[in-house]
Amino acid sequence: MxxxxxxMDGFATALTPMNFLYAVIGVIxxxxxxxxxxxxxxxxxxxxxxxxxxxxxxxxxIMFAGIYYGGMYGGSTTSILLNTxxxxxxxxxxxxxxxxxxxxxxxxxxxxxxxxSFVAGTIGTALLAVCAPIVVKFAVSLGAPSYFxxxxxxxxxxxxxxxxxxxxxxxxxxxxxxxxxxxxxSVTGQRRLTFGQPLLADGLDIVVVAVAIFxxxxxxxxAAHLRRTPLHAxxxxxxxxxxxxxxxxxxxxxxxxxxxxxxxxxxxxxxEIPTFLSYVTEKRLSKHxxxxxxxxxxGVAGPEAANNAAAAGTLTPMLALGLPTNATAAVMLAAxxxxxxxxxxxxFESQGPxxxxxxxxxxxxxxLLLIINLPLAPLWxxxxxxPRPYLYAGILFFATLGAYSVxxxxxxxxxxxxxxxxxxxxxxxxxxVLPLILGVILGxxxxxxxxxxxxxxxxxxxxxxSEPIAVGIYVIIAVILLWPFAFKLIRRxxxxxxxxxxxxxxxxxxxxxxxxxxSAVYSNHKEQQ
Amino acid sequence: xxxxxxxxxxxxxxxxALLLGAAGVVVFLDANGLVTPYSxxxxxxxxxxxxxxxxxxxxxxxxxALNVLRGGKGEAEGGEDVDLTHPADWxxxxxxxxxxxxxxxxxxxxxxVISGTVLFWGSVLALGSRRYIRDGLISVxxxxxxxxxxxxxxxxxxxxxxxxxxx
Numbered sequence: 001m002x003x004x005x006x007x008m009d010g011f012a013t014a015l016t017p018m019n020f021l022y023a024v025i026g027v028i029x030x031x032x033x034x035x036x037x038x039x040x041x042x043x044x045x046x047x048x049x050x051x052x053x054x055x056x057x058x059x060x061x062i063m064f065a066g067i068y069y070g071g072m073y074g075g076s077t078t079s080i081l082l083n084t085x086x087x088x089x090x091x092x093x094x095x096x097x098x099x100x101x102x103x104x105x106x107x108x109x110x111x112x113x114x115x116x117s118f119v120a121g122t123i124g125t126a127l128l129a130v131c132a133p134i135v136v137k138f139a140v141s142l143g144a145p146s147y148f149x150x151x152x153x154x155x156x157x158x159x160x161x162x163x164x165x166x167x168x169x170x171x172x173x174x175x176x177x178x179x180x181x182x183x184x185x186s187v188t189g190q191r192r193l194t195f196g197q198p199l200l201a202d203g204l205d206i207v208v209v210a211v212a213i214f215x216x217x218x219x220x221x222x223a224a225h226l227r228r229t230p231l232h233a234x235x236x237x238x239x240x241x242x243x244x245x246x247x248x249x250x251x252x253x254x255x256x257x258x259x260x261x262x263x264x265x266x267x268x269x270x271x272e273i274p275t276f277l278s279y280v281t282e283k284r285l286s287k288h289x290x291x292x293x294x295x296x297x298x299g300v301a302g303p304e305a306a307n308n309a310a311a312a313g314t315l316t317p318m319l320a321l322g323l324p325t326n327a328t329a330a331v332m333l334a335a336x337x338x339x340x341x342x343x344x345x346x347x348f349e350s351q352g353p354x355x356x357x358x359x360x361x362x363x364x365x366x367x368l369l370l371i372i373n374l375p376l377a378p379l380w381x382x383x384x385x386x387p388r389p390y391l392y393a394g395i396l397f398f399a400t401l402g403a404y405s406v407x408x409x410x411x412x413x414x415x416x417x418x419x420x421x422x423x424x425x426x427x428x429x430x431x432x433v434l435p436l437i438l439g440v441i442l443g444x445x446x447x448x449x450x451x452x453x454x455x456x457x458x459x460x461x462x463x464x465x466s467e468p469i470a471v472g473i474y475v476i477i478a479v480i481l482l483w484p485f486a487f488k489l490i491r492r493x494x495x496x497x498x499x500x501x502x503x504x505x506x507x508x509x510x511x512x513x514x515x516x517x518x519s520a521v522y523s524n525h526k527e528q529q
Numbered sequence: 530x531x532x533x534x535x536x537x538x539x540x541x542x543x544x545x546a547l548l549l550g551a552a553g554v555v556v557f558l559d560a561n562g563l564v565t566p567y568s569x570x571x572x573x574x575x576x577x578x579x580x581x582x583x584x585x586x587x588x589x590x591x592x593x594a595l596n597v598l599r600g601g602k603g604e605a606e607g608g609e610d611v612d613l614t615h616p617a618d619w620x621x622x623x624x625x626x627x628x629x630x631x632x633x634x635x636x637x638x639x640x641x642v643i644s645g646t647v648l649f650w651g652s653v654l655a656l657g658s659r660r661y662i663r664d665g666l667i668s669v670x671x672x673x674x675x676x677x678x679x680x681x682x683x684x685x686x687x688x689x690x691x692x693x694x695x696x
Contacts, residue, residue, distance in 0.1 A: 037610055054683035167596060168603055171549055171589040177582045178556050185575040188568075192579060193559050216629075218608075223621045223656060227612040388610055390667075393652035396625070400632060400648060401675055404641075405685050413633045417626070428617070429545050430603025443578075451573040459572030 007129055010356030014364055019062050022055065023361050026063035027368045030070020035077050035380045036391060038222060041311075042327035043214040044071035047398050049207055049335055050405045057339045058354050062361040064335065068328060069121060069365045072311055073373060076113045076304055077380050081106065081233050089271030089307045092279045096292065096299030101234045103295045110377050111239035112249045112297055113304040114370060119250075120257040120305035121366040124312025127261050128319075129359050132348070135320035139345040144452040145466050147321075149473035151446045153480075154267040154323055159435040160480055161270075172431040175422070176439020179204060186444070187451060199411045206334035208403045209440050212416045213433055214327070215399035217423015219392045224424070226388060233384040239377050249301040252282050256305030263306075264313020267323055271310040278302035312362070319343055319355060322445070327434055330441045542603060546594040553586030624655035640690020645672035 013019065029051070033044045048067050052060035079090040080097035093113065100109040142150075159169040182193045183203025194200040241249070259274040259281070282298040283289060292299055317323040322344035324330040336343050341351055348355055373380070403416045426433055457463020465471050560579030567574070605613055628651025635644035650668040658664055676696065679685040689696045 038608060050679075050685070051683065053685065164604060165601075167589065167592055170585065171545070171593060174549065174582060174586040174589050175552065177578075178552055178586065181556065181579055181582060187571050188565060188575050190563050190565065190575045192563070192575060193556065195559075220622055220625065221606065222608065222610050223625050224617040224619070225611045225613055225615065226618070226621065226656065227610050387658065389653045389656035389658035392610075392656055393649050394671075396629065396652050397645065397649045397671065400629070401641075401645070401679075401687075404636065405679065405683075405687070408685075408688070410633050410637050413629075413636070417629055417633070420629075421626075424622075425545065425548075427606040428603075429542050430605060431545070443582075447573075447578045450578070451571060454573050455570060458569070 003129055003133060006352065006356045007360060009353060010358075010360030011363075013058060013353060013357035014062055014361040019059055019357075019361070020364070022059050022063040023066045023364050024368060024372070026066020027070045027365055027372060028066075030067035031074045031077075031369070031373060031376075031380065032070075032383065033067075034071035034074020035383045036074075036386065037078055037082065037384065038218055038391070038395070039071075040075055040214075040327075041068060041071035042210070042331050043218070044074070045328055045331045045335075046207060046210045046214060047395075047402055049331070050402045052335070053405070057341065058357050060335070060339070061354060061358045064332065065358055065361040066365040066368065068311070068332070069117075069308075069362070069369055071328075072308060073114065073117055073369050074380065076117070076307070077110060077377065078384065080109050080113065080300070081236065081381055081384060089275055089310070090304075091272075092275040092303040093300055093307065095279070096296050097304075098234075099293070099295030100297065100300065101236070101295075105295060105297075106234050106236040107239045108241050108245050108297060109295075109300050110236060111241045111374070112245060112301045114239060114374055114377075115241070116249065116253045116256065116301045116305040117308040118366055118370045119253045120260060120307075120309040121312055121369075122363060123254075123257050124261050124264075124309040125359060125362045125366065128312050128316050128362070131265065132316050132320045132359075135316060136345045136348050139321055142345075142469060143467055144449045144456065145464055145470040146473070148446060148449040148453055148464065149470040149477075150267055150321065151323065151442050151449065153473050153477050154317075154325055155435070155438055155442055155446070156477055157267065157480055158270070158325065158438055159432075165430065166484070168429075168431045169435050172426065172433065173435035173439045175431075176436035177443040179209060179419075179436070180440045180443030186448065199409065203444075204415060204440075205403075205406050205412065206440060207331075207338070207406055208412050208415055209419055210327075210331050210334065210437060211399045211403050212419030213423040213426075213436060215395050216416055216420025217427060217433075219395045219399070220420055220424040221427040222388075222392055226392075233381060236378055236381045239374050245297055248288075248297050251285075252278070252298045252302035253305040255281060256302040256307075257309040259302075260306035260309030260311075261313040264310030264325075265316040266313075267317055267321075267325060270326060271307045274306040274310050275303040278306040315362075319347060319358075320345065322347070324438065324441060327437050330437050333441060540597055542597045543594060545603075546590045546597065549586050549593060550590035553583045553590060556586065557583035621655055621657070625652055628652050628655060636690075637688055638690055640692050640696075641687040642669075642672045642676050642692055642696065643690060645675065 014023065029048055030044055033039055033047060034041060045064065045067055052063050055063065075090050076093050079094035080101055097109045097113065100106065155173060159173045160166050178193070182200055184191055184201050191201055256278040259278045260271065263274040264271065279299055279302060282302040283292045286292065286296060286298050288296060314326055314329050317325060318329040318333060322333065322342065324333045333343055341347070400413060400416065403412050406412065423433065453463050454461070457466065556579050560576045560583065563576055565574050565576065607613060628648050631651065632644045632648035635647060646668040649671055650665055653664045676687050679687055
């Protein structure tokens with residue numbers, strides 16, 4: 001079956017009245033939770049996971065699609081109206097978006113963000129529909145050695161490239177891998193790190209881990225440093241755009257999409273890099289460069305589109321390879337496995353209708369977001385005024401409820417508290433959260449592929465290099481790991497920065513823009529929530 | 530003050546290194562305690578990966594300790610409602626954790642409606658709200674709503690506990 005007819009079948013499934021209703025509920029719930037300060041898309045998905053338990057998988061994933069895009073949209077609203085982005089991927093949106101809002105152009109900022117998200121999300125989802133089957137075709141030819149290499153690459157890239165301190169990233173990754181070890185070894189049935197506790201034999205539920213690190217850790221951390229003077233949220237009416245706004249927005253939307261999707265689809269994806277690239281590009285190309293820093297609409301349109309296109313891109317390796325590269329994808333992967341569905345190359349074969357219904361509902365969710373949220377923006381802005389004690393008590397309340405409802409055992413709540421304390425500590429000492437979550441999810445899979453590889457080669461380590469793709473990936477890994485050292489060497493040998501070429505200047509531009517605004521938020525890359 | 534304590538002051542991040550090191554040792558000891566006969570079908574065995582993880586944790590612990598002693602510092606995370614200008618406010622965090630623990634102790638025995646009320650009410654008070662009655666009513670309403678919502682909407686029966694038969 002070709003892509004088009006599969007997709008049409010997907011639409012037929014997704015547009016049945018009940019499933020459509022779930023999509024609407026998903027979009028509204030996702031936006032409402034995503035708008036709340038401190039709650040990013042991954043946390044939104046994790047907290048709302050229990051709501052989908054009662055549904056059959058197809059309906060659940062249709063609702064998920066809505067929650068995912070809704071959560072993203074909610075986050076950008078928050079960063080425009082509050083100037084304090086809850087996730088690193090909307091840092092750039094906040095730079096110009098909040099300036100626009102302060103200058104009385106909040107309505108236009110929200111409109112260009114919403115419509116840009118729609119354009120980028122639609123193109124991104126279309127690219128996902130086209131690319132994923134191609135990646136699958138390529139992926140079925142890969143053996144365990146290549147999978148092992150790809151997963152190691154994803155882990156190392158997320159750990160070494162993002163965040164401000166590689167050392168702290170690796171520390172976080174190590175903790176995640178250790179948490180992933182807990183439970184029965186899948187091959188020999190040996191119990192590892194269970195300390196004789198039978199409840200640990202099945203391992204730690206990833207939903208519990210994610211909710212603990214994201215929600216409980218965040219609530220405790222904020223509680224310790226709660227701002228006593230309330231933030232001023234800018235009131236907003238119905239979002240709209242004038243003719244000149246449209247004229248200035250449509251090219252940045254498309255360029256942002258072009259940056260976002262490929263970066264999201266890479267195994268080392270993320271939304272930070274493309275949003276920065278988009279910002280810097282728009283600044284260079286703009287006919288109104290003097291407006292940048294004072295609220296230029298291009299600076300909202302481009303990065304917001306890049307952000308959403310990257311979100312769609314992320315789903316490509318997630319669905320086709322079973323490889324999550326950001327926290328939201330990791331939580332979605334956990335949700336898939338809880339339904340007994342294994343994402344990966346076989347997914348399109350074994351669960352074709354479900355996957356295409358999911359992709360179709362991404363299109364639908366995108367459109368719903370636009371239709372529902374443009375009129376509802378003033379209401380969402382009101383949510384920002386929710387008194388903070390209720391907000392954070394509510395996060396704890398629903399985190400508890402979500403974690404407890406997975407297995408209905410109080411023991412999970414003990415784990416929730418312990419890991420919540422760990423999340424608190426990580427925030428206090430600047431350990432990034434994302435490597436930990438990916439370590440928990442990918443650790444057991446990596447181990448499985450490693451053992452399969454060496455089983456095939458009868459224990460000969462050369463088996464790791466038995467596929468050309470694997471070898472190529474190891475070269476990339478070596479470059480990523482050695483790059484900073486090489487960079488230092490080059491610098492030492494050329495004391496005068498003579499090579500102020502395009503790339504370096506671009507990087508500096510982006511750096512300036514961020515550091516003057518939210519250096520703290522960026523460097524700790526809060527995208528995890 | 531001795532030179533040691535003054536050297537350690539403001540270096541609470543060394544605790545993180547300690548935790549990493551301890552985790553590494555625990556992972557190592559646990560894996561070392563596994564008894565596995567060599568098997569041809571699984572040459573890697575269940576020990577290899579834990580050993581690697583343990584090694585990684587210990588190396589990170591040592592490097593982090595060195596980094597901190599040389600003046601390195603992890604940046605605390607900012608956010609919408611985070612004000613890093615004042616030190617950690619334990620008078621908020623500890624009661625909050627207390628409410629959480631009470632919920633764990635109560636949930637199976639007293640049931641979700643009671644323990645959830647305690648959790649939400651306790652948290653709101655810990656976070657500084659002072660409208661006791663209104664907060665209490667909201668807590669009860671939230672717990673009841675989620676109890677019935679989960680039961681009727683999702684088919685998940687949260688424990689009724691003491692109120693069994695009434696709810």
